[in-house]
Amino acid sequence: MSTAxxxxxxxxxxxxxxxxxxLVLGLxxxxxxxxxxxxxxxxxxxxxxxxxAIGLDLLAGVGGLPSLGQAAPFGVxxxxxxxxxxxxxxxxxxxxxxAAVAGAGLAAAxxxxxxxxxxxxxxxxxxxxxxIVHELADRWEGVTGGSNGLAGVPAINLYPGAPPVxxxxxxxxxxxxxxLVCAGALWVVSRSAFGRTLRGVRDNEERMRSLGYxxxxxxxxxxxxxGAAAGAAGSLWxAQARFVSPAxxxxxxxALALLAVVIGxxxxxxxxxxxxxxxxxxxEELSPQxxxxxxxxxxxxxxxxxxxxxxxxxxxxxxxxxSGPRRTAAP
Amino acid sequence: MPAxxxxxxxxxxxxxxxxxxxxxxxxxxxxxxGIMDVLNLAHGALYLVGAYLAVRFAGDGQATAWxxxxxxxxxxxxGAAAGAGLAVLxxxxGRRGHLDQALLTLxxxxxxxxxxxxxxxxDVQSVPPPAFLAGGVSxxxxxxxxxxxxxxxxxxxxxxxxxxLVERSxxxxxxxxxxxxxxxxxxxxxxxxxxxxAVFAFGVVLACLGGVLGAPVLGAYPGLDERVLIxxxxxxxxxxxxxVPGAFLGAMVIGQVEVLGVSLLPxxxxxxxxxxxxxxxxxxxxxxxxxxxxxx
Amino acid sequence: xxxxxxxxxxxxxxxxLVALDGVSLSVTAGTRHAVIGPNGAGKSTxxxxxxxxxxxxxxxxxxxxxxxxxxxxxxRARAGMGKTFQHSSLFTSLAVLDNVALATQRAAGLGMAxxxxxxRHAAVREEAMRQLELVGLAGRAAAPAAALSHGERRQLEVxxxxxxxxxxxxxxxxxAGMSAADSVRFAELVESLGSAVTVLxxxxxxxxxxxxxxxxxxxxxxxxxxxGTPGQxxxxxxxxxxxxxxxxxxxxxxxxxx
Numbered sequence: 001m002s003t004a005x006x007x008x009x010x011x012x013x014x015x016x017x018x019x020x021x022x023l024v025l026g027l028x029x030x031x032x033x034x035x036x037x038x039x040x041x042x043x044x045x046x047x048x049x050x051x052x053a054i055g056l057d058l059l060a061g062v063g064g065l066p067s068l069g070q071a072a073p074f075g076v077x078x079x080x081x082x083x084x085x086x087x088x089x090x091x092x093x094x095x096x097x098x099a100a101v102a103g104a105g106l107a108a109a110x111x112x113x114x115x116x117x118x119x120x121x122x123x124x125x126x127x128x129x130x131x132i133v134h135e136l137a138d139r140w141e142g143v144t145g146g147s148n149g150l151a152g153v154p155a156i157n158l159y160p161g162a163p164p165v166x167x168x169x170x171x172x173x174x175x176x177x178x179x180l181v182c183a184g185a186l187w188v189v190s191r192s193a194f195g196r197t198l199r200g201v202r203d204n205e206e207r208m209r210s211l212g213y214x215x216x217x218x219x220x221x222x223x224x225x226x227g228a229a230a231g232a233a234g235s236l237w238x239a240q241a242r243f244v245s246p247a248x249x250x251x252x253x254x255a256l257a258l259l260a261v262v263i264g265x266x267x268x269x270x271x272x273x274x275x276x277x278x279x280x281x282x283x284e285e286l287s288p289q290x291x292x293x294x295x296x297x298x299x300x301x302x303x304x305x306x307x308x309x310x311x312x313x314x315x316x317x318x319x320x321x322x323s324g325p326r327r328t329a330a331p
Numbered sequence: 332m333p334a335x336x337x338x339x340x341x342x343x344x345x346x347x348x349x350x351x352x353x354x355x356x357x358x359x360x361x362x363x364x365g366i367m368d369v370l371n372l373a374h375g376a377l378y379l380v381g382a383y384l385a386v387r388f389a390g391d392g393q394a395t396a397w398x399x400x401x402x403x404x405x406x407x408x409x410g411a412a413a414g415a416g417l418a419v420l421x422x423x424x425g426r427r428g429h430l431d432q433a434l435l436t437l438x439x440x441x442x443x444x445x446x447x448x449x450x451x452x453x454d455v456q457s458v459p460p461p462a463f464l465a466g467g468v469s470x471x472x473x474x475x476x477x478x479x480x481x482x483x484x485x486x487x488x489x490x491x492x493x494x495x496l497v498e499r500s501x502x503x504x505x506x507x508x509x510x511x512x513x514x515x516x517x518x519x520x521x522x523x524x525x526x527x528x529a530v531f532a533f534g535v536v537l538a539c540l541g542g543v544l545g546a547p548v549l550g551a552y553p554g555l556d557e558r559v560l561i562x563x564x565x566x567x568x569x570x571x572x573x574x575v576p577g578a579f580l581g582a583m584v585i586g587q588v589e590v591l592g593v594s595l596l597p598x599x600x601x602x603x604x605x606x607x608x609x610x611x612x613x614x615x616x617x618x619x620x621x622x623x624x625x626x627x
Numbered sequence: 628x629x630x631x632x633x634x635x636x637x638x639x640x641x642x643x644l645v646a647l648d649g650v651s652l653s654v655t656a657g658t659r660h661a662v663i664g665p666n667g668a669g670k671s672t673x674x675x676x677x678x679x680x681x682x683x684x685x686x687x688x689x690x691x692x693x694x695x696x697x698x699x700x701x702x703r704a705r706a707g708m709g710k711t712f713q714h715s716s717l718f719t720s721l722a723v724l725d726n727v728a729l730a731t732q733r734a735a736g737l738g739m740a741x742x743x744x745x746x747r748h749a750a751v752r753e754e755a756m757r758q759l760e761l762v763g764l765a766g767r768a769a770a771p772a773a774a775l776s777h778g779e780r781r782q783l784e785v786x787x788x789x790x791x792x793x794x795x796x797x798x799x800x801x802x803a804g805m806s807a808a809d810s811v812r813f814a815e816l817v818e819s820l821g822s823a824v825t826v827l828x829x830x831x832x833x834x835x836x837x838x839x840x841x842x843x844x845x846x847x848x849x850x851x852x853x854x855g856t857p858g859q860x861x862x863x864x865x866x867x868x869x870x871x872x873x874x875x876x877x878x879x880x881x882x883x884x885x
């Protein structure tokens with residue numbers, strides 16, 4: 001979504017964008033009536049993963065904080081939802097809320113330390129956090145079921161007392177609605193004054209400080225928001241898969257989320273959703289047809305995307321020397 | 332010698348062995364970042380390439396010294412080619428920012444990892460040490476694998492070599508000058524482009540050699556590339572990006588923490604490693620020996 | 628006549644190198660105060676210390692009656708210090724209007740507002756347009772900042788610094804790389820600010836300095852060499868010698884065009 005602050009949009013192109021968005025939403029809504037259960041299931045997974053990617057796009061594309069650790073809040077959200085489903089409640093929206101809170105909580109706990117670092121340090125720290133949470137899921141057998149994960153997660157129901165949602169089509173609509181609400185919230189944030197602040201910090205953090213901004217705060221805030229989105233996405237993933245294991249927290253998930261954002265072009269949240277669709281489709285549909293060589297294809301797509309897409313992560317310099325022109329200081 | 336000291340002495344030596352192995356991995360990563368500002372996320376995958384080279388040459392009961400030598404030579408050739416190739420691939424992206432370059436290496440890592448998986452399968456492959464180092468040596472009344480002592484010796488020799496190259500040789504001076512002020516070095520008539528490619532190749536060669544060296548210790552399996560990359564990153568972050576002595580110090584610290592952790596608190600070994608990194612970064616945001624950011 | 632900005636014994640060392648040594652100066656509110664000196668005098672170091680991007684090794688800085696020595700750069704900006712960067716430091720992916728709006732929205736306390744679309748904050752937008760008109764960039768409001776010419780970037784740079792309504796404007800060699808015509812335009816802009824904004828300007832271009840400044844401090848080798856009115860500085864032999872060695876060249880300090 002190219003906001004008015006990013007590129008001046010003419011009235012005509014705005015109308016076209018709205019038309020396209022309407023068409024896409026319409027098609028998305030009609031999906032369960034058009035495809036088989038298996039396809040609906042896969043598209044449900046696409047939607048959940050898309051939410052993860054959109055949250056990451058807000059963090060990395062808009063905020064300029066590329067992360068390789070979003071699998072951590074995603075997984076935390078997934079496990080939270082699974083555990084709730086097994087022991088407390090099967091009401092989907094409650095799980096969603098709890099998972100978002102859990103994801104945000106994790107982000108809040110580590111974010112204050114992480115966002116103080118710049119560029120590459122931040123990237124590596126997010127990777128490290130991802131690994132720690134992965135290890136935790138693997139070893140904490142009492143809670144997470146260890147490396148076997150949690151299987152047999154009960155189906156969700158939409159409100160207390162309602163029958164469980166077993167039809168793939170119905171589940172798809174629930175997840176679609178949830179993703180639209182959450183992604184909508186992220187979109188609102190992206191277009192707000194705070195969104196402009198984020199872009200300012202991304203483009204030139206030092207300048208922002210000279211304007212009086214305490215830049216730690218917006219960075220911390222967007223980190224937590226992305227954590228919440230990832231957590232929510234995790235609960236939606238579990239609602240469909242009915243199973244969660246440490247693999248869902250792995251580095252590969254984080255890398256694929258970042259790939260989705262790269263394919264979609266930074267900053268346009270809907271682009272990340274598109275990228276997510278490509279990633280999941282390649283992984284699930286193409287991979288078996290290629291003898292399981294899904295990661296190979298994705299890796300090649302990654303390389304191609306980085307090369308071919310003009311709008312890379314410009315403005316996010318990973319240099320340890322910080323952003324901005326290098327000056328030889330004359331005293 | 333009291334029993335507890337004997338036990339822990341073994342563990343400490345293990346930590347040193349693991350540490351020098353980590354150093355070979357980390358120093359390449361650190362050098363590449365230092366000269367090109369690129370975080371080579373394919374580093375772990377290239378370590379794994381070295382490990383599988385050892386499997387190829389020295390696995391299946393062929394673990395002779397010659398086999399390892401062959402594997403080592405292959406590692407140098409493959410590593411140099413891969414490193415140069417990566418540098419050339421990454422260079423056009425430099426204008427767009429270093430994240431793009433890092434993502435490129437991530438894509439390459441996925442590709443390499445999957446190719447290795449396709450070729451060698453998903454089982455854990457182990458490699459016995461070369462025959463003349465297969466036995467043990469008596470330390471503190473216990474039998475300690477000679478190979479690990481050899482790893483320590485080889486690793487330390489490598490550390491000295493790298494240090495001498497980077498800090499004491501003319502080539503190293505050129506590299507350090509390029510890190511500090513590339514345009515100036517170019518103005519002196521030096522082709523910094525080729526220098527960068529050379530450093531990248533050197534860094535990757537170290538990773539591959541590390542794989543060969545470490546194969547009898549760590550084996551080879553899908554997923555090892557990830558583990559190695561993470562550990563390498565932790566070491567480099569700890570020691571400071573771009574610093575060779577830092578990489579050594581960081582590697583020794585993490586080597587000890589990891590091994591002692593596994594020995595004393597097996598459930599929490601990984602947390603100790605990352606916890607150490609977190610503590611160091613809290614106290615010194617650019618790593619133990621990292622260069623402080625220029626003000627302004 | 629109160630001192631808006633005051634430094635006492637400000638010192639900055641880099642190991643054994645003393646870049647700035649016991650500099651004490653005082654900037655009166657409503658004046659335009661220039662800091663000049665030959666290369667290596669310590670002007671950039673002084674600028675960094677004043678704005679908060681460098682920490683002093685010793686000394687104290689008082690701004691608007693408060694001791695800001697320990698305060699980070701963003702806190703000083705909040706307290707009323709605006710600054711420009713020597714090399715234009717803009718938000719290149721955003722439109723010109725959004726660049727300035729970032730400043731005005733911070734001044735309005737809306738930096739963390741997450742609900743309303745950014746464009747809907749009318750006061751922020753209008754104030755940003757007003758700032759652009761002041762520097763003559765109103766016609767380029769919708770253009771991406773990356774598309775501006777060099778001169779326009781300098782204008783935007785100033786607009787950014789002024790848009791937070793600072794009490795003290797710190798300018799770091801603002802006319803560097805400017806054509807003569809642009810320098811004149813720039814001087815006119817600063818003059819138009821009147822006494823509402825106090826200005827501290829680090830400058831090489833002595834024409835600009837002697838046109839604009841009401842007071843001049845001369846730095847040499849990290850220390851204050853002289854401090855007085857432009858006329859006093861012009862006549863000061865020590866200053867002439869510092870710039871030119873022992874051969875005094877009057878034309879350096881002549882009025883009119885060079």
